[in-house]
Amino acid sequence: MSDDEQASGGEQAIEDGSELTHVDETGDVQMVDVGAKPDTNRRAVARGTIHLTESTIDAIRDSEIGKGDVLATARVGAVQAVKHTWETIPMCHQIPITNVDTDFDVRADRVVLTVTVETTGKTGCEMEALEGVTTGLNVVWDMVKAAEKTESGQYPDTRIDDVHVVRKEKRAIDGDD
Known part of the structure; x- marks a missing residue:
């Protein structure tokens, strides 16, 4: 795992600096956890x-x-x-x-x-x-x-x-x- 991936909690960084929110550190797709977000x-x-x-x-x-x-x-x-x-x-x-x-x-x-x-x-x-x-x-x-x-x-x-x-x-x- 790269330093960027480790720093982002396992999410993969892409070229423009944003992160792939539906991919975990191993490259597997995942549903984004929205539990902490307010309604x-x-x-x-x-x-x-x-x-x-x-x-x-x-x-x-x-x-x-x-x-x-x-x-x-x-x-x-x-x-x-x-x-x-x-x-x-x-x-x-x-x-x-x-x-x-x-x-x-x-x-x-x-x-x-x-x-x-x-x-x-x-x-x-x-x-x-x-x-x-x-x-x-x-x-x-x-x-x-x-x-x-x-x-x-x-x-x-x-x-x-x-x-x-x-x-x-x-x-x-x-x-x-």
């Missing part, structure tokens, strides 16, 4: 886009997708994904979700999904917001794939992109920053 109010907002053909967008707007209500189903999928993030991302903590908001912006050739997650706890909720976005958009794709698929079974006009954390916030429970 805080936390909020994260993530957003992503699914690009679709205009005819598919029209069918979503007119409730003409054979599988059912696309946005209602995607909303349920997004919320479920938020609640189960800790089960799919290995080093995520199971956190108490206090609120999930989903907002769909249906445009001429795309659907933009924004997911806002709130929690009170010792760690943030941005991974939960990202999971909500990616799953919600995947549900949209699943619901509309028959309309998007070409005769050869391909999806040349369909793609998910620009998935990112828009904002994350943390504030003390008593309201002080």
Whole structure:
């Protein structure tokens, strides 16, 4: 073990001087211990886009997708994904979700999904917001794939992109920053 690793309590230092918090002194991955951190109010907002053909967008707007209500189903999928993030991302903590908001912006050739997650706890909720976005958009794709698929079974006009954390916030429970 290097002097840097010993000085940091076993965490590995990387070139920019920061430390790898999910790796122990032997290189094994580990969950970060957040037990000593105070509970805080936390909020994260993530957003992503699914690009679709205009005819598919029209069918979503007119409730003409054979599988059912696309946005209602995607909303349920997004919320479920938020609640189960800790089960799919290995080093995520199971956190108490206090609120999930989903907002769909249906445009001429795309659907933009924004997911806002709130929690009170010792760690943030941005991974939960990202999971909500990616799953919600995947549900949209699943619901509309028959309309998007070409005769050869391909999806040349369909793609998910620009998935990112828009904002994350943390504030003390008593309201002080």
